[in-house]
Amino acid sequence: MLSITIPDSVLHSLKLPEKTLTSDLMKLLAVKLYEKGALGLGKACELCDKSRVEFLQVLKDEGVFLNYDDAELERDLANME
Numbered sequence: 001m002l003s004i005t006i007p008d009s010v011l012h013s014l015k016l017p018e019k020t021l022t023s024d025l026m027k028l029l030a031v032k033l034y035e036k037g038a039l040g041l042g043k044a045c046e047l048c049d050k051s052r053v054e055f056l057q058v059l060k061d062e063g064v065f066l067n068y069d070d071a072e073l074e075r076d077l078a079n080m081e
Contacts (some may be wrong), residue, residue, distance in 0.1 A: 023048070026047060026049070027048040027050070028060060029047065029048070030045070030047040030048035030050075030055070030058075031042040031048075031058060031059065031062050031064055032046070033047070034059070034064065035064045041055070041066075041067070047048070
């Protein structure tokens with residue numbers, strides 16, 4: 001497990017509700033890491049403790065497109081048969 005230290009001055013400047021601060025930060029981290037390709041969908045879901053459906057909605061809300069290539073499309077189409 002990794003711990004990240006955020007300076008108090010930054011914490012006090014965040015425009016996020018204190019009640020949900022940790023979960024909001026984890027969600028934002030998961031979205032950005034997924035968007036950059038540093039995490040796959042499953043691990044991004046795990047990082048922010050969301051189901052795939054919930055995380056897909058988060059991505060939509062944040063305007064992030066799915067990292068989905070032709071090989072994945074072909075595999076999914078084959079699985080549907």
